[in-house]
Amino acid sequence: MITLLIITILTTIVGILERVNGPFSLVWLTNAISIGLLLRFYQHVNWRHFLVCTLGMLIPDYLAGTDAHQIVIMTSVNIITIWLAYNCLNRFASRSEENEWLCTLYSVPQWLLLCQPALIGSALLGAGGLSAIFGKPFLPTAVFWYLNESLNFIVFLPVILTFPKTSRSSDDHFLSTLRHFLPSALLLFAFIFIKSEVYFLMAAILIIPTLIWLALSGNLFLTTFGISLNGAFFFIWIIHASHRHLPFTENIYLSVVRTIVTVLALCALTIAVAISERDKLFSKLSKLADHDDLTGILNRRAFTKAAEAAISSLKDNHFCTLVLMDIDFFKRINDEWGHQKGDKVLIEFCRRVEKIIPDNQLFARVGGEEFALLLSTASDKYNRELAELIVKEIARTPLIIDNEPFPLTISAGIVKKVAGQKYETLFKYADQVLYQAKNNGRNQCREYLQVENVSPMPDFTPSVT
Numbered sequence: 001m002i003t004l005l006i007i008t009i010l011t012t013i014v015g016i017l018e019r020v021n022g023p024f025s026l027v028w029l030t031n032a033i034s035i036g037l038l039l040r041f042y043q044h045v046n047w048r049h050f051l052v053c054t055l056g057m058l059i060p061d062y063l064a065g066t067d068a069h070q071i072v073i074m075t076s077v078n079i080i081t082i083w084l085a086y087n088c089l090n091r092f093a094s095r096s097e098e099n100e101w102l103c104t105l106y107s108v109p110q111w112l113l114l115c116q117p118a119l120i121g122s123a124l125l126g127a128g129g130l131s132a133i134f135g136k137p138f139l140p141t142a143v144f145w146y147l148n149e150s151l152n153f154i155v156f157l158p159v160i161l162t163f164p165k166t167s168r169s170s171d172d173h174f175l176s177t178l179r180h181f182l183p184s185a186l187l188l189f190a191f192i193f194i195k196s197e198v199y200f201l202m203a204a205i206l207i208i209p210t211l212i213w214l215a216l217s218g219n220l221f222l223t224t225f226g227i228s229l230n231g232a233f234f235f236i237w238i239i240h241a242s243h244r245h246l247p248f249t250e251n252i253y254l255s256v257v258r259t260i261v262t263v264l265a266l267c268a269l270t271i272a273v274a275i276s277e278r279d280k281l282f283s284k285l286s287k288l289a290d291h292d293d294l295t296g297i298l299n300r301r302a303f304t305k306a307a308e309a310a311i312s313s314l315k316d317n318h319f320c321t322l323v324l325m326d327i328d329f330f331k332r333i334n335d336e337w338g339h340q341k342g343d344k345v346l347i348e349f350c351r352r353v354e355k356i357i358p359d360n361q362l363f364a365r366v367g368g369e370e371f372a373l374l375l376s377t378a379s380d381k382y383n384r385e386l387a388e389l390i391v392k393e394i395a396r397t398p399l400i401i402d403n404e405p406f407p408l409t410i411s412a413g414i415v416k417k418v419a420g421q422k423y424e425t426l427f428k429y430a431d432q433v434l435y436q437a438k439n440n441g442r443n444q445c446r447e448y449l450q451v452e453n454v455s456p457m458p459d460f461t462p463s464v465t
């Protein structure tokens, strides 16, 4: 909420400064930001925030000398429009799992379509009000109002999507954000400082590759942010230019520019949504391919790959421990309690082990009721004690299945890596001692003892205890 207030106050100040400095201003952008924030944080906004945002829309207009009646009409219509648009979207727009509106390729045109009642409503209301009070011609005013608000919607869409994500993303990927944002920043610099028409037009043409580049980065919020900023400055600059050099009437020119920016914005948004959707799908698929369906932990294939990579990257004087665990008499559990209960036992067992082991250790289901754990903590003694602790802890504290205690024991085989050993050798040794643990009465942990600092010769013969 503090963020919302700070941003609202800032946009108000920017709006006032711009209004005082000239007739064509950032005020529509500040309105869009205020409206966007209201929409984005709708459920958390109280009447005080709404008041501050409304003042943010009102004060710049008032200070610039706009007629009080006109300000009241514009502000009321804006508020009604926001309400209408919000309700349309809330009721009919499809949402992602994260509860965001702009979530699929289909949602870009959907957003536009659903905003139409609000746009048309605001155009009719605004033009009606202005006609009644100032005698302005109804139809041209309505058309102009509609076009004006159309771009505002495109602009506050990025604002809605951008603000919460920008802050989150800047923590994680500050450099990548900066890299993607650089072309936009350069373009803005060009728009603000280039005075010559020729150079300006060259800079303006850059907006197209910039938006496409942002969109191709697949990053939805950066794309929308780029659209918002580039679109805004492009628009403001060209309105200034139109006054001095261009033969069009202001209204026609405004409409043309708005249409161009809108089309560009939509193209870029559509590409960005498509790419981010594809990326989401890829990450979902790769998660599915690497994880066990039932327990959610790594599957054998992913574990083997990760363990091989981890072991081969270890220096010779660094160690790790492979632990193989197998639930005792699991077949009886299935036979006695049913397969479904057996599944629950497997799931609960994984949750219990996850609670015991430190973060970032590889833990996987490598068979029906067989699990592997690669402990790569610094202390070898700690690894061994941890494996023993898991076995003891499972035996001591029953799992809770369907709100009832469920006693269980496991057997484990552990082996410490010595210099030059490969994953498959470790797995073979761990499996051998696991077999011994089973034969020796189960509910125990056995270690494969091997001589250290020997090179992995084919005739290497470790001793088994």
Ligand SMILES: Nc1nc2c(ncn2[C@@H]2O[C@H](COP(=O)(O)OP(=O)(O)OP(=O)(O)O)[C@@H](O)[C@H]2O)c(=O)[nH]1
Binding pocket: 294, 326, 327, 328, 329, 330, 331, 332, 334, 338, 339, 340, 341, 342, 343, 346, 367, 368, 369, 438, 442
């Ligand atoms: N519920 C359930 N059972 C499974 C799953 N995968 C394998 N199993 C069962 O696990 C049992 C494994 O049995 P065994 O290999 O005989 O081993 P055990 O009964 O645990 O005996 P020991 O390992 O010798 O202590 C079999 O009955 C499999 O049907 C699964 O995903 N869900």
